Structure formats: structure tokens, C-alpha cells
Amino acid sequence: MKKILQITDTHLDEELTTHGYDVYGKLSLVLRETIEKEDFDLIIFSGDITDKGSLKAYQWLAEKTKKYQDKIIWMAGNHDNIAHMEKALNFPFRVKLEKNKLNYQLNLNGVNILCLDTSEKSLSLPQINWLIESTNENTITFIHHPPMICGSGYMDKNHSLQNQEMLTEKLLTNPNKLFRFFCGHYHQESCFLHKNIQMFLTPSTMFQIDKYKPYFQISNSQSGYRIIEIYQDKSIKTYCNYIHIN
Numbered sequence: 001m002k003k004i005l006q007i008t009d010t011h012l013d014e015e016l017t018t019h020g021y022d023v024y025g026k027l028s029l030v031l032r033e034t035i036e037k038e039d040f041d042l043i044i045f046s047g048d049i050t051d052k053g054s055l056k057a058y059q060w061l062a063e064k065t066k067k068y069q070d071k072i073i074w075m076a077g078n079h080d081n082i083a084h085m086e087k088a089l090n091f092p093f094r095v096k097l098e099k100n101k102l103n104y105q106l107n108l109n110g111v112n113i114l115c116l117d118t119s120e121k122s123l124s125l126p127q128i129n130w131l132i133e134s135t136n137e138n139t140i141t142f143i144h145h146p147p148m149i150c151g152s153g154y155m156d157k158n159h160s161l162q163n164q165e166m167l168t169e170k171l172l173t174n175p176n177k178l179f180r181f182f183c184g185h186y187h188q189e190s191c192f193l194h195k196n197i198q199m200f201l202t203p204s205t206m207f208q209i210d211k212y213k214p215y216f217q218i219s220n221s222q223s224g225y226r227i228i229e230i231y232q233d234k235s236i237k238t239y240c241n242y243i244h245i246n
């Protein structure tokens with residue numbers, strides 16, 4: 001069995017806190033409970049690693065995770081700065097689909113893993129075509145923005161992927177392919193199935209947003225992360241864990 005750890009929306013800043021949250025302390029605790037306790041085959045930071053693209057924050061994280069650098073994928077979210085990420089981090093699985101974006105592909109235990117950059121809040125046509133062409137029967141895709149609206153009042157209305165309608169339409173016209181997405185960005189745990197599109201939303205390490213409210217409301221300040229297990233027969237098990245801290 002191979003094990004993937006997804007950590008998302010850590011929102012590290014130039015200062016030690018972000019909007020009053022001890023983001024460095026929270027992430028450190030998550031790392032202590034995960035990679036410092038057991039072996040992971042792949043660690044994916046799925047975007048909004050920093051709150052304002054701070055170079056110092058990427059450098060801190062690079063140092064903190066140095067031991068694991070060959071198996072980390074650094075994805076950019078809408079809060080990140082790719083130029084600063086390129087200065088501080090390594091990108092072992094990067095594909096040259098688009099020069100200024102951080103897209104990745106690798107194979108883990110026969111499972112094809114794709115990672116799509118939505119730091120510009122949308123997906124480009126080359127990315128969409130690449131996603132559709134590269135998706136086989138054993139593919140999972142990591143993407144910062146959920147590719148469809150998914151019943152989350154405030155986030156769907158205000159912060160969804162800009163061209164999600166066009167993307168959804170294209171995915172639905174390939175009904176023989178199952179598109180399985182692991183996302184961040186919404187700061188909440190959720191799962192969603194529509195025809196051949198499946199999405200798993202992963203909670204943030206900073207705070208969670210109430211998915212039932214049409215306005216912005218923090219539901220709690222637990223730190224969450226997701227585990228994805230890939231078995232010999234290429235089947236997948238996934239779940240989220242939380243650490244209770246204030």
C-alpha cells in the first residue's frame with residue numbers, strides 16, 4: 001500500500017500569525033502528527049501555501065521539510081507567488097505543459113496522478129485538454145479550486161473556479177472517463193459526486209469555513225488534512241483527520 005498526505009491552505013505569512021491564527025504552529029503540529037511519525041510515499045501541498053506569497057514563508061517550509069523534498073509536490077493556489085516558490089522549492093514531478101505554471105504528473109503504484117495549477121483562478125484550454133487526454137481508468141487529480149460548484153453557499157458564490165461551467169461541460173462529454181479530484185481552497189471537508197465527476201474537498205490547516213452559510217463564517221479552528229491510501233489492486237481509500245487546537 002502507498003500512502004499520500006494532502007495538506008492544504010496553510011496560509012503562512014511574513015509574520016508568525018495570519019489573521020490572528022498561529023499558522024506556523026498549526027502546520028508544525030500537523031507535520032508532527034503525520035510525516036514526523038510515519039512514512040508517506042507522497043506529500044502534496046495543494047495550494048495557498050502562503051497568504052501573500054512571502055518568500056520567507058516558502059523558505060521556512062523548504063527547510064522544515066528538507067528531509068522529504070524528493071516526494072513533495074508544491075501546488076500554487078490563488079494566494080501564492082510562483083516566482084517565489086521557484087526560488088525556494090524543488091519540483092521533482094513538474095511537467096512542461098505551460099512555462100509559468102506548476103502542473104505535475106507521476107505514477108504511484110500504477111495510479112496516474114495529475115496536479116493542475118489554478119493559481120490564476122481558472123484552467124487554460126491546454127490544461128483541460130491535457131487533463132482529459134491523460135485521464136485513464138486509474139487516475140486521480142489534485143487541483144486547488146474545486147472544478148464544480150458543490151453546494152457550499154459562500155465559497156461557491158464568491159470564490160469558485162472562474163471557468164468551471166465550461167470545464168464541467170467538457171468533462172461530462174467524456175462519460176466513459178471517471179474524473180476524481182482532490183481539492184483545497186474551500187477550507188472545508190466535503191465529497192461530491194455528479195455523473196462521472198467525483199470531488200473530495202480537504203480541510204485547511206488554518207481554519208474551516210461554514211459550508212451551510214451564504215456569508216463568510218468560520219465554523220471552527222481545527223487543523224485538518226487528508227490521507228489517501230492506494231492499494232495493490234489500485235483501489236483507493238481516503239479520509240480526513242483533525243487536530244484540535246486553538
Ligand SMILES: [Fe+2]
Pocket residue numbers: 047048077078079144185186
Ligand atoms: Fe485558495
